[in-house]
Amino acid sequence: MSEQAYQVIARRWRPKQFSELVGQDHVVRTLGNAIEMGRIAHAYLFVGPRGTGKTTSARLFAKSLNWEDGPSLDVPSDSDIGQAIMDGRCLDVIEIDGASNNSVDQVRDLRDECQYAPAQCRYKIYVIDEVHMLSQQAFNALLKTLEEPPPHVKFVFATTESHKVLPTIVSRCQRFEFRSIPVPLIIGKLDEICKAESIEVDEEALGAIARMAMGGMRDAQSILDQMISFCGKSINQRDVLEVYGLASREMIESLAKFLVEANYDQMIRITDEFSSEGVDFYRALLDLSEVFREILLTSLRESQSKISPEQCVRILDSLREGEDLVKMGLSEKTNFEVTLFRAVESGRSRSIDQVIRKISGMIPDDVKKKRPEQTNDLSETPSVEMETPPKRGNSEPETEDQAPQPEQTVQEKEVAHLDVPVPGLSGHEEKAAQEEPTHLTGEYDTNTPLPPKEVRQIKDSKQIEQRIGELPDGIRNIMEEKFKGEFVSIEKIDESLLI
Template identity: 50%
Template sequence: MAYEVLARKWRPQQFADVVGQGHVTKTLTNAIETERVAHAYMFVGSRGTGKTTSARILAKALNCQKGPTPNPCDVCDSCKEVMAGNSLDVIEIDGASNNGVDQVRDLRDNARYSPARGPYKIYIIDEVHMLSTAAFNALLKTLEEPPSHVKFIFATTDVHKVLPTILSRCQRFDLRRISVQDIVDRLRKGCDEEGISITEDALLAIARGAEGGLRDAESALDQIISFRGKEIDEDDVLAVFGLVSRHVLENLTVAILKSDVPTIINIISEMDRAGKDLQRVVMELLENFRNLLVVLYAGQGASALELPETQLAFYQEQAPATEAGRVLRIIDALVETDGRMRYALSKKTLLETGLIRCSRAAETATINELLKQVADLKKNFKSGPVASARVAETAPAYGGGDQKKKIASDSEVELLLEKWHDIIDHVGKADALAKGSLLNTAPLRTDETHLVVGYDPEFSNDLKRLEDDRAKLALARAVDRHLNRLLAVSYEALKPDDPRPLPADSPVNDLGPDNTQTLTKEQKWYANPVVKTVVDAFNGEITDIRE
């Protein structure tokens, strides 16, 4: 007896056996049970998703001697003839080779005659989009008002080429691409029936290569069995089809996220030496980062990806270490790389440069991350002594000098007293209103993370202005210029007998004839509400003014 390939041997014979198309099989089952079967159906989908299979099962269900029934018996003569493809009442037509007006005219003439055995004469036209426009038009009248015993079932991979007048006369079913997990489950079940030992990683590799087509996966498995026998592992699949191991792809994904360029270069070199399809590597990386993006946004809803548990666990492990904005930039770079590689002679070079660009995108901070860091800094600064240690740790971001942790407090206070006029003047550039209040203050003491400033009790009304977050930060930055570390600032009242001189005793700047302080150009811009909002948001300062 001639060998029957797995794709034909495992072809579903019942609606319940169809993989991944529950929305189609349930609708057809209900239609048969409620006697609401339409006269024309259009099955749309990519290759290997079950269009022709569903059409044959529907034809078998309608003409079964125990039917019409949603569960054909598969033992009556009518069912056997449909399964063997030699039924007189179920006519399968290849639309690619029977696409002319003459063939459609013959079909229309024959449709008038009653079926030979069953209750219906059923026409299954595969690749119906290949019919010519004239052939479609010749079919219109018969399709709109066919004889009661005639049913039409169309299948196509390119529904856009079908005339709208044809589509409007049919019930349309869009068959989905079959998920990786569904393909793996079906292949595992078939291998168990055939006594074939195959690893989980090998099944995943076959399912990845099938790209949603179950027939492609079954044909690939058939080829691997011929190559390797009944003991199959992932290396056998990778060797036959030039695929890249899932673990290699995961390592490459992690290297991109960590901006580990040497690892990226090494992995690409190994794949190139092994003769892997580098164009396909880009597409699989694109799928990886798309899945990671879904996990980042969907959280617990990521189960909708219908991925195996091991793959889903990998994405969930990587999600906390990255940010969605970076993943989006990586995806953009991969899409650009894929487009350029299609027409390139040296795919390896383009892949290397493209993935290096992806790694740079992965390490570049997004605006959202910068704003979050700014908000955290402001929060830490507001919390005063409790968070002063954390504020001090951030000093290199502002000052850049080494913190001198063991400088005596008295020496630092003397230095600050000496430079207090300059410090107040520097604060005035960022906050003009705080400058006047600081004229009645003086430094009292410092430690590694904190500065205590004394104020004249007579001017306690100015304390609210001094406690403002912006004023505190401006003073901390001004002090940082002299002590080389950022300190948390707090205030306390000076004792009445404190001999410490205050800057108000010898003003920093001369006052005008009307005893009012003249604002500089920078101070005027700081007073602008819009500028003040932006500077406050980023804890910045004006460095240059161009008008």
């Protein structure tokens, strides 16, 4: 085979039938049913990552519609029209690159050409690749034709960035999602190619190539083609890692183990090995994230896992945050190490709720129910004490965990004043107020007027009792349990004294 006639593996092994399309069974089934039932739409939108078969599916669909004895999903390989469509020689199947033909004038020319009947096929099919690259004016010029095209015209759009396509265009099309191809399917296809090409390759090497392809069959075939040029007829995993700067699966799993154990010395050692072998740190970080994803799934299935799901999630968050740091930073190695250290600390940390739950579980139940004892030292108690008046007739009964309190003496009923400046009082008056506490020697009567103060009081006893009764139960419980007191009056502060 001459050098000029050589074709790369991705072109030679391009699917020629829908049955050869890998990983897109849902698309094949839908298009096949549409052809058999005669429900062929006028516009289709193929969306998905690169190398998943969007443009190839558009060609296969055009071949199925224009076959001489069709339409049919399965077209014989000896069909002249089918072969011309797959080779790009058919006049009625027009492939347009949206990146280079994105002006409004070119779309207007396309709109005018739609009025003419096909030359030799049943349908005139326009395949616009990378349709998201069309300009706003080009999209608008295409709207009317796309909504009501001639009966002999079909449109097939392909794009990797569907969010850039106008919603008015998407609503006029049937949308098909092309998925990333799973690694096992890529390995199976590569193994088939290697056997047909008489290439010896081990399974680990195929796995490394498939993971590096990131779900794209074309990427995997291009990598395989390059590895054949590098290694010849025999390919092993070491060759793939050396050419593309990848870390072995064993090294990534060891790094994950040391990260969980917080073994900084071993993590630094592995990082140094990555640096000396020319490993791509960004790719190593992605592989490490994939390992922790597998650990997370395992911890969710097994209750006896060494690491909890919460720890895995925190570690994955740290690794994800470090991706941009490693990719865009000046020193990949330093940023990679910093990301690992942050992941270690994230895995060892605990949320506040977890700490509170653990501490609460360590406290015995009898201690939880025990009331806090009152201290006689005013320096250790709250700075305000409320007197305890006689029980009201409509008071609620005490709970079981509250012990009855002995009657307080006159000395215990002394009111401690706040050591805080009172608005509206001079320094001398404030000092005098602190040195002369008020002693209450009898039972408190709500009808007895209080001593005159700088603040105005609500003197209506019924209004006072009504206001006290409206206090929330939570405030009452706090005052009774913490301060051994109860609200007995409400004072209205002079508005002029408020700040």
